Every structure is written in structure tokens, then in C-alpha cells.
Amino acid sequence: MSEIIKKNLSEIIELLKKKEIKSEELVNLYIDKINKSKKLNSYITTCFEHTIQKAKEFDKKPNINSLLPGVPLAIKDLFCTNGFKTTAGSKMLKNFIPNYESTVTENLWKEGAILLGKLNCDEYAMGSSNETSHFGNVINPVAKDTVPGGSSGGSASALAADLTPATIGTDTGGSIRQPASFTGTVGLKPTYGLCSRWGIVAFASSLDQAGPMTKSVKDCSIMLEAMAGFDKKDSTSIEKKKENYSKNLKTDIKGLKIGIPKEYRVENMPKEIDELWNNGKRILKDLGAEIIDISLPHTKYALPTYYIVAPAEASSNLARYDGVKYGYRSSKGNDLIEMYMNTRSEGFGDEVKRRILIGTYVLSSGYYDAYYLKAQKVRQLIKKDFDENFGKIDAILTPSTPSSAFKIGEKTNDPISMYLNDIFTVPVNLAGLPAISIPAGLDKKGYPLGLQLIGKTLDEQNILNIAYAFEKNCNFKNEIKNWWL
Amino acid sequence: MSIDKDKIKHISKLARISLDSNKTESLAKDLTSIFKFIEQLNELNTEKVEPLSSILNTPLRSREDKIDDGKIRDKILKNSPKKNEEFFVVPKVIE
Numbered sequence: 359m360s361e362i363i364k365k366n367l368s369e370i371i372e373l374l375k376k377k378e379i380k381s382e383e384l385v386n387l388y389i390d391k392i393n394k395s396k397k398l399n400s401y402i403t404t405c406f407e408h409t410i411q412k413a414k415e416f417d418k419k420p421n422i423n424s425l426l427p428g429v430p431l432a433i434k435d436l437f438c439t440n441g442f443k444t445t446a447g448s449k450m451l452k453n454f455i456p457n458y459e460s461t462v463t464e465n466l467w468k469e470g471a472i473l474l475g476k477l478n479c480d481e482y483a484m485g486s487s488n489e490t491s492h493f494g495n496v497i498n499p500v501a502k503d504t505v506p507g508g509s510s511g512g513s514a515s516a517l518a519a520d521l522t523p524a525t526i527g528t529d530t531g532g533s534i535r536q537p538a539s540f541t542g543t544v545g546l547k548p549t550y551g552l553c554s555r556w557g558i559v560a561f562a563s564s565l566d567q568a569g570p571m572t573k574s575v576k577d578c579s580i581m582l583e584a585m586a587g588f589d590k591k592d593s594t595s596i597e598k599k600k601e602n603y604s605k606n607l608k609t610d611i612k613g614l615k616i617g618i619p620k621e622y623r624v625e626n627m628p629k630e631i632d633e634l635w636n637n638g639k640r641i642l643k644d645l646g647a648e649i650i651d652i653s654l655p656h657t658k659y660a661l662p663t664y665y666i667v668a669p670a671e672a673s674s675n676l677a678r679y680d681g682v683k684y685g686y687r688s689s690k691g692n693d694l695i696e697m698y699m700n701t702r703s704e705g706f707g708d709e710v711k712r713r714i715l716i717g718t719y720v721l722s723s724g725y726y727d728a729y730y731l732k733a734q735k736v737r738q739l740i741k742k743d744f745d746e747n748f749g750k751i752d753a754i755l756t757p758s759t760p761s762s763a764f765k766i767g768e769k770t771n772d773p774i775s776m777y778l779n780d781i782f783t784v785p786v787n788l789a790g791l792p793a794i795s796i797p798a799g800l801d802k803k804g805y806p807l808g809l810q811l812i813g814k815t816l817d818e819q820n821i822l823n824i825a826y827a828f829e830k831n832c833n834f835k836n837e838i839k840n841w842w843l
Numbered sequence: 844m845s846i847d848k849d850k851i852k853h854i855s856k857l858a859r860i861s862l863d864s865n866k867t868e869s870l871a872k873d874l875t876s877i878f879k880f881i882e883q884l885n886e887l888n889t890e891k892v893e894p895l896s897s898i899l900n901t902p903l904r905s906r907e908d909k910i911d912d913g914k915i916r917d918k919i920l921k922n923s924p925k926k927n928e929e930f931f932v933v934p935k936v937i938e
Contacts, residue, residue, distance in 0.1 A: 457918045550898050564897060593903050662881045682931050684922035694934050699861040711860055716877060718858040732884050734894030741895060773873055774880055790898030
């Protein structure tokens with residue numbers, strides 16, 4: 359029986375549709391393993407009574423025509439869930455129980471999915487290792503002393519450890535793709551505006567996007583199909599028809615033009631990453647794609663731009679945490695201002711404070727033009743780099759990360775070296791493009807490495823197809839040994 | 844740009860975050876190195892570049908100015924750390 363939870367989402371859906379397993383049986387298998395896997399610290403909250411009750415309801419009247427019939431799903435604790443604690447990994451929200459549901463999770467439940475629990479993440483999604491969470495760091499099931507990446511680290515860890523058949527994360531600068539790469543799983547950041555941001559705890563609103571994290575490309579297409587869609591409650595939601603990504607998935611990529619940006623061959627890039635990239639090119643070429651060298655000249659400015667834009671937006675978004683309307687409130691302070699200052703000092707962790715301070719400074723009087731306006735201009739140049747190339751190519755292939763999973767504590771004292779982890783993922787957010795990270799190999803330590811496919815605006819189907827063809831020809835096998843049980 | 848302790852104090856006041864005095868030194872160091880990193884952007888001449896504030900090409904949608912929810916006062920108050928009947932409670936502001 360326990361072999362079942364090792365299966366991909368699409369296989370599990372087939373079992374449920376053929377009534378070879380009941381939703382309640384499936385739920386109990388996950389609960390059993392979640393209870394034995396506390397060491398990984400991937401869950402912040404579980405809601406098993408609710409999960410079992412919903413599964414029973416499903417089994418009584420199964421609607422097998424939905425996309426996710428009776429499938430239990432744990433989700434990143436950044437999505438508001440009606441009646442269930444939503445902490446964003448912060449002390450500030452540790453007791454916050456929303457009385458509304460995020461649009462994306464609502465879409466999942468409408469397709470038959472059932473909430474299994476809420477997954478750990480970096481505080482307010484600010485981090486690349488899940489070490490900034492108020493609820494402690496998460497362990498990567500790949501090896502016990504390594505981080506799962508971040509900020510969707512709990513999501514990646516739980517998925518790779520078979521504690522949920524699929525999950526969703528959010529990606530502001532790489533928070534879906536980098537942890538997917540570190541855990542040998544698939545992660546997709548959709549085009550900005552494809553998935554509604556309504557009900558997601560805000561970090562940087564012009565960059566944030568929700569997306570699926572799965573064990574296979576097919577699973578990814580199913581999840582994206584379920585969660586995407588126009589939402590009038592999000593003013594930046596794109597008004598377009600829903601697509602059938604899973605039905606339209608195909609492996610024929612003959613004649614597609616794949617760009618290889620020379621600027622992504624960064625200084626001191628480990629040889630293994632270079633080899634992985636070359637191997638990826640070879641696989642796509644063998645499948646009939648044409649490999650074309652391209653240039654994205656402003657790539658090196660993406661991270662400095664990001665570290666102005668994201669903290670600026672974060673400092674504005676996080677101004678709402680004042681200890682009055684919801685969330686933590688300090689008991690210290692003689693007047694209103696002191697109460698604000700103590701609440702925010704005690705409620706936020708160090709990385710969040712650091713980013714609020716950076717954001718406040720770059721937006722402050724006298725510095726706005728030198729920093730924020732400058733960054734918006736460079737953001738334009740970065741987007742233009744992509745626009746100009748997408749006239750002659752169909753997708754771009756790059757490594758997902760400059761290294762495999764690193765050790766817990768290795769980068770916590772050096773913010774810049776932590777930020778550099780997102781060097782290949784950040785440009786995509788600045789340009790609002792879709793990108794998918796797919797597992798592509800193991801390094802000599804046996805840790806997974808991923809490759810990233812970047813697509814044109816709203817061209818998710820195309821990068822899913824390339825990833826699908828790649829997956830079938832790459833023979834990647836994740837070697838997770840359940841050492842924590 | 845180097846960020847010193849006084850500047851940190853100024854920003855923390857603007858951001859409404861009180862800081863432990865033993866933490867300002869390490870924060871100043873971190874922020875100085877982050878700003879040095881950020882200032883790479885000065886290598887670029889952006890005089891003729893239009894700033895990009897949204898990647899969507901369409902203007903934001905507007906909607907009719909009509910209330911479509913409301914009557915959720917109790918729901919909103921429910922998560923307040925301190926309330927009194929239908930009010931949020933804050934420390935005294937007016938003498």
C-alpha cells in the first residue's frame with residue numbers, strides 16, 4: 359500500500375478514478391507518513407480531521423470528472439485558507455486564521471482536491487533556504503544536513519518525501535524553481551497574471567506569482583490547469599480563456615528553436631552545472647530542436663535590480679502589520695508609535711527586517727530616483743533583452759541554480775552569497791515570463807540538479823511540452839532513501 | 844554608499860521598527876555590502892530608458908463603484924489582537 363504514495367499525481371488520479379483506492383484510504387496513507395516525518399519539519403499545520411471528513415464526503419459521492427478527484431494536497435503556508443491558520447512562516451501571523459480563501463486554493467478545491475495541511479516556508483517568502491522561517495528550518499529529504507531551498511522549501515521537501523502528491527508554491531525571484539531544483543522535482547512559475555494573487559500573503563506584488571510543484575511534468579500541467587484562471591479580485595489578473603494544458607501535452611518538439619544565453623555561463627560556475635547544461639542541449643537537439651546561441655546582455659544587473667524592486671514593494675506591503683487589525687501585537691510601548699515599533703521589531707525576523715529597511719531606504723525622500731527609478735529603468739532593459747530574442751527563438755534553456763542543495767547554516771551569515779543563489783531565476787520574474795525547472799541529473803554527491811526552460815509570455819504549453827519531451831529522454835531518477843523514518 | 848549606525852536609526856524610525864542597539868552595527872555592515880552590490884546599476888546609462896512599473900501592457904481594469912460585499916464587520920474584527928465591541932483598540936493617541 360505504501361508504494362501508492364510514491365506514485366505521481368497523475369497515476370494517483372487514475373487509481374481514484376478507477377476506484378482502485380478510496381480517497382479516505384489514500385488520505386490515511388499520507389497522514390501515516392506525515393506523522394513519521396516530523397524531523398523534516400515540512401509542515402507547519404495539519405488538519406487531518408478536516409481532510410478525513412472531506413475524503414469521506416468524496417467517497418460517498420465521488421465526482422471523478424473533476425481534475426483532482428479526492429486528491430489530498432498540502433500547500434505553502436502563504437495561501438490564505440478559510441478557517442485554517444495561515445502564518446507565512448512568521449511570528450507576526452502565527453495565530454492568524456483567515457476567514458476567506460485564496461482564489462488559487464479555492465480553484466483547487468473546486469476541482470475536487472482536499473486540504474492536507476500547510477507547508478513551511480521562509481518568513482513572508484523572503485529567503486532561498488527556508489532558514490528564515492519562525493517555525494524552524496526544513497530538511498531536504500535528499501540529505502539530512504542540507505536545505506531544501508526556498509522560499510517554498512516546505513513544499514519541495516514534503517513533495518520529495520511523498521508527504522503530498524503535489525503542491526503549490528509562490529515564486530517572486532525563484533522560490534518555486536530553486537527548491538524544485540534542490541529536491542529533484544518539477545516547479546513552474548507561470549506568466550505574471552496567469553494565477554490570481556488574491557488571498558496570497560503579499561511580498562512583492564509586481565513579481566509574486568503562484569505555481570505548481572510536482573513530481574512530473576504531466577502532474578505540473580494538471581495542477582496548472584486547476585489553479586490558473588482570470589479573477590476579477592486581482593487587478594493584474596489576465597483575462598483569457600482557460601487552457602487544457604494536460605490534454606494538449608505532447609512530446610513532438612521538432613524544429614523548435616532553443617536559445618542558450620551566453621551570460622548565464624557565470625564565473626566560477628561548477629563544472630557539473632556546465633556539463634548538465636550541455637547534456638540538456640544535446641537531449642533537445644537529438645529530439646529535433648535547433649540550438650541557437652543568444653545574448654541577454656543585462657543579465658548581470660538582474661539581481662541588483664531585484665534587490666531594489668522587491669524590498670521596496672515589500673516595505674510597502676508589510677506596512678500593514680501594525681498590531682491593530684490582525685496579527686501579533688507587542689504588549690510594550692507607551693503610545694501608538696512605540697506600540698507599532700515594538701510590534702514590528704518583535705514580530706518580524708531578521709531577514710524580513712533587513713528587507714523592509716532596504717526598501718524603506720530606496721523609497722525615502724532624496725533617494726527614490728537614484729535607486730527605485732533607476733531599478734525600474736534597468737528592469738525595462740532586462741525585459742527588452744528577452745523581447746528582442748523571443749522574435750527568433752521559442753524558448754530558452756539555462757541551469758536552474760548555480761549549485762546543488764547547500765548545507766544548513768552555510769550561507770546564513772552572508773546575505774549576498776544567499777541572494778546569488780537566485781541568479782538564474784530572478785530575471786524571469788522581472789520580465790514576468792513563465793519558466794519551469796525540471797530535474798536533469800545528480801551531482802557527484804548524489805544531489806539533484808535542475809535545468810530551467812523560459813518561455814514567451816503565456817506560452818506555458820510550449821515550455822511544458824519541451825519539458826515533457828526532455829523528461830522522457832533524460833532518465834532522471836531521484837534517489838531519496840527515507841533515512842528519516 | 845556606506846550605511847552607518849545613524850542612518851540605520853533613521854531608516855528604522857521611518858520603517859517603524861525598533862532595533863536592538865547591539866544589532867545596529869551588524870545591520871549597518873550587511874546593508875553597506877548590499878548597497879555596494881546594488882550600486883552596480885550605476886554602470887549603466889539609463890537616461891533615455893522609460894521606467895517599467897508593470898509588465899502588463901494593459902492599463903489596470905476599473906470597476907463600477909458599487910459595494911458587492913460589506914456587512915463583514917465582525918469577521919474583520921475577529922482577528923484583531925485587541926478590540927472593544929465594534930472597535931479596534933489602540934494605545935491612547937489624544938490627551
